[in-house]
Amino acid sequence: MISYAVFTLNTNKEITGVKLIKQVVLINGMPFELKTIYGMVAEDGAEEGETHVDVKDDGENSECLVCLDNKKDTVIMPCGHLCVCSECGPSLVKNKHTCPICRSHIQNLIPLKKH
Ligand SMILES: [Zn+2]
Ligand SMILES: [Zn+2]
Numbered sequence: 001m002i003s004y005a006v007f008t009l010n011t012n013k014e015i016t017g018v019k020l021i022k023q024v025v026l027i028n029g030m031p032f033e034l035k036t037i038y039g040m041v042a043e044d045g046a047e048e049g050e051t052h053v054d055v056k057d058d059g060e061n062s063e064c065l066v067c068l069d070n071k072k073d074t075v076i077m078p079c080g081h082l083c084v085c086s087e088c089g090p091s092l093v094k095n096k097h098t099c100p101i102c103r104s105h106i107q108n109l110i111p112l113k114k115h
Contacts, residue, residue, distance in 0.1 A: 064083070064085035064087075065083045065084060066084050066092065067085060070085035070086070072084055073111065074086050074088075074089035074111050074112065075109070076089070076106050077106070077107055077110060078107055079099050079102050079104045081099050081100075081101045081102060082112070086111050089109045089111070090109065093109065
């Protein structure tokens, strides 16, 4: 995972802090940008507005596990499985289905945007 960060400078141009602005993950060799989910607090105690997403890609195939047609580009949260496409993800949520891989409750979806 590649993280982009900005440094916070004070008036003396001294670095006072580091702020993570975006994270990029490589999936099947393609860089995807992770959107920040506001209001989500990561397990490691990161501040609100920052995101720590552990994307798990089985790497075996790139097709959505639901329709077996579209490319998978949506990460299921909180389990972090990248296994559905942007069409099937929302319909899983709508029909109160669980993650196709681990059967855990779907709280959130992260659409991965092609970089
Ligand atoms: Zn699909
Ligand atoms: Zn899962």
